[in-house]
Amino acid sequence: CAWSIERPPGDTAGCTFCHTSSEERCSTCHQRHQFDPKVARRAEQCKTCHWGKDHRDWEAYDIGLHGVVYQVNKWKPEQFDFSKKLSDADYVGPTCQYCRMRGGHHNVQRFGTVYTSMGMSMADRGAPIWNEKRDRWVSVCDDCHSPRFAREQLQALDEAVKDAGLKYRETFKVAED
Numbered sequence: 001c002a003w004s005i006e007r008p009p010g011d012t013a014g015c016t017f018c019h020t021s022s023e024e025r026c027s028t029c030h031q032r033h034q035f036d037p038k039v040a041r042r043a044e045q046c047k048t049c050h051w052g053k054d055h056r057d058w059e060a061y062d063i064g065l066h067g068v069v070y071q072v073n074k075w076k077p078e079q080f081d082f083s084k085k086l087s088d089a090d091y092v093g094p095t096c097q098y099c100r101m102r103g104g105h106h107n108v109q110r111f112g113t114v115y116t117s118m119g120m121s122m123a124d125r126g127a128p129i130w131n132e133k134r135d136r137w138v139s140v141c142d143d144c145h146s147p148r149f150a151r152e153q154l155q156a157l158d159e160a161v162k163d164a165g166l167k168y169r170e171t172f173k174v175a176e177d
Contacts, residue, residue: 038082046096069093
């Protein structure tokens with residue numbers, strides 16, 4: 001897969017636990033023994049796969065401002081009413097599902113970013129596909145933030161990705177030597 005090209009096999013071994021086929025499996029997000037949309041709408045459902053060495057997404061969300069807002073308010077139905085459909089959600093802060101499954105759509109990849117954690121540090125950020133992704137993300141962020149703020153944050157993320165890519169290659173070279 002394209003996302004594993006730059007990574008050593010040990011880094012991508014955990015990926016196959018969840019990403020074993022191109023099929024959509026309901027049980028990835030909806031628990032088999034409790035197939036309840038209210039459960040699937042909670043950010044913790046994504047944590048099942050997106051945490052740890054190969055996916056630091058949960059940790060980044062959990063300690064960031066959005067995650068803190070979620071952790072503090074997630075048990076208050078007036079702040080996070082998980083009985084509402086995602087298309088009707090008016091959460092006090094974003095969850096993974098609110099942003100990634102915008103409007104209740106199940107295509108999580110539509111809002112994917114695929115940065116260095118997925119082995120794409122050499123990707124051309126000026127390519128049209130990245131501009132399309134950036135515009136989609138700005139349309140999500142501007143629910144709560146100005147479009148200018150969203151674009152500045154995405155630009156800062158691009159710069160951090162470039163720096164991280166350099167550090168990753170430097171560190172890998174040291175280890176290899």
